[in-house]
Amino acid sequence: MIEVEISRARTFVTDQEFDSSYEKAKQAFRQVQQKDGEGAEWLGWRTLLSDPNDAILEQLDGLASAIRDDADVFIVCGIGGSYLGARAVIEALTSFFGQEGPEVLYAGHHMSGKYLAELIDYLGTPNSDGEAKSVYLNVISKSGTTLETALSFRMLRNWMADQYDELNDRIICTTSAEGGALNKLIEEHGYQKFVIPDDVGGRFSVLTPVGLLPIAVAGIDIRSLFYGAVSKYESLEKNAEQLLAYAAVKHALYEQGKAIDIFTTFEPELHGLCGWLQQLLGESEGKDHKGMFPAKATFSTDLHSLGQFIQEGTRNIMETFLCVESRNSRLKVEAQKPNHDGLNYLEGRSFHDINSRAFEGTISAHHEGGVPCIAVTMEKLNAQHLGAFIYLYELVTAVYCYCLGVNPFNQPGVEFYKKEMYQLLGKQ
Numbered sequence: 013m014i015e016v017e018i019s020r021a022r023t024f025v026t027d028q029e030f031d032s033s034y035e036k037a038k039q040a041f042r043q044v045q046q047k048d049g050e051g052a053e054w055l056g057w058r059t060l061l062s063d064p065n066d067a068i069l070e071q072l073d074g075l076a077s078a079i080r081d082d083a084d085v086f087i088v089c090g091i092g093g094s095y096l097g098a099r100a101v102i103e104a105l106t107s108f109f110g111q112e113g114p115e116v117l118y119a120g121h122h123m124s125g126k127y128l129a130e131l132i133d134y135l136g137t138p139n140s141d142g143e144a145k146s147v148y149l150n151v152i153s154k155s156g157t158t159l160e161t162a163l164s165f166r167m168l169r170n171w172m173a174d175q176y177d178e179l180n181d182r183i184i185c186t187t188s189a190e191g192g193a194l195n196k197l198i199e200e201h202g203y204q205k206f207v208i209p210d211d212v213g214g215r216f217s218v219l220t221p222v223g224l225l226p227i228a229v230a231g232i233d234i235r236s237l238f239y240g241a242v243s244k245y246e247s248l249e250k251n252a253e254q255l256l257a258y259a260a261v262k263h264a265l266y267e268q269g270k271a272i273d274i275f276t277t278f279e280p281e282l283h284g285l286c287g288w289l290q291q292l293l294g295e296s297e298g299k300d301h302k303g304m305f306p307a308k309a310t311f312s313t314d315l316h317s318l319g320q321f322i323q324e325g326t327r328n329i330m331e332t333f334l335c336v337e338s339r340n341s342r343l344k345v346e347a348q349k350p351n352h353d354g355l356n357y358l359e360g361r362s363f364h365d366i367n368s369r370a371f372e373g374t375i376s377a378h379h380e381g382g383v384p385c386i387a388v389t390m391e392k393l394n395a396q397h398l399g400a401f402i403y404l405y406e407l408v409t410a411v412y413c414y415c416l417g418v419n420p421f422n423q424p425g426v427e428f429y430k431k432e433m434y435q436l437l438g439k440q
């Protein structure tokens with residue numbers, strides 16, 4: 013179950029404003045369902061769920077378990093939608109320290125030579141048994157031409173070619189069915205390949221092999237994740253009231269002039285999920301000089317840096333809290349004598365309980381300070397609920413963007429920096 017609580021945002025919106033946005037959201041959802049809105053050729057992230065492909069889940073699971081048996085390190089080489097979803101789910105569902113199974117590392121998401129050189133040095137150090145590390149690499153690029161990813165892939169595969177006799181088992185490419193430089197490399201070297209469907213854009217691709225292979229290698233049950241999304245798809249097709257109210261209130265706040273939506277969480281393992289949301293919303297709504305800037309913050313940490321601004325700074329922000337209702341909280345506060353640190357008033361309370369009171373206090377203070385607040389609560393933090401969360405936000409994004417009158421599925425603006433950069437680098 014995922015609860016979307018909008019009452020602390022709704023208080024900032026008149027009934028008339030809300031009703032008008034709600035009508036727009038209803039119409040927008042119809043456009044998604046009937047595939048007659050702008051960018052309708054990119055709605056494959058819904059078809060994936062209406063017509064699940066169990067064979068691909070099995071194939072990914074099989075490969076992932078073989079990799080888990082042999083790998084010390086699994087590198088995910090991609091940028092934007094080609095790594096943020098996997099990273100979000102892996103961070104949310106694995107341990108902060110000492111993960112079981114292969115160590116999952118990331119590359120291709122920037123062009124720091126320092127990072128890449130140090131990564132390669134690290135790969136060259138022995139594993140815990142004193143042997144050479146066994147490294148697997150999943151390069152993910154829909155276009156197959158993204159410079160950050162392609163360049164990192166070149167350096168890493170050259171390093172791997174020096175270490176191993178055979179690379180075909182160790183390198184897995186996830187890309188479009190055809191075209192792009194990556195497909196040329198696959199043809200030449202015979203690397204393993206998974207396909208990103210043409211009708212699924214990068215930021216909507218976490219439930220394709222793009223996200224599912226790394227997630228499975230991290231030991232997460234991809235069937236639960238995927239079918240959590242399928243259940244959410246099915247329930248929202250029957251009743252989308254909560255989702256429409258969410259899209260409507262956000263749209264009404266945008267119309268009032270709210271310019272920033274801060275995604276916040278009191279669970280540090282959800283920081284990556286806020287990053288995934290940033291791309292999903294930012295690239296979808298930020299065009300034609302429209303949209304709210306999706307920011308992210310992790311509390312309590314950022315309450316001690318951004319909290320002042322949120323409480324009393326420019327009133328052009330709204331806030332979306334990502335919460336988890338039930339947690340296994342092993343740590344409880346015990347009484348101590350003498351009570352020098354003055355903490356005995358917390359005796360018997362779990363950290364989850366204390367953290368929850370911090371959330372309640374914060375949302376109430378920010379609301380009182382004039383910030384419209386939405387709380388999205390997953391009953392539990394597991395693969396099934398995360399799958400449901402992912403689809404919920406994919407759909408909210410599409411519906412809300414249609415309310416704004418923008419195409420949710422393109423990103424023409426990203427090309428501008430690339431053009432300038434390529435020119436400076438002398439690319440023909």
Ligand SMILES: O=P(O)(O)OC[C@H]1O[C@H](O)[C@H](O)[C@@H](O)[C@@H]1O
Nearest residue numbers: 092093094153154155158214426
């Ligand atoms: O998968 P790729 O083609 O390498 O693209 C990776 C990323 O590139 C650009 O930044 C696009 O704006 C993103 O939407 C995309 O996710």
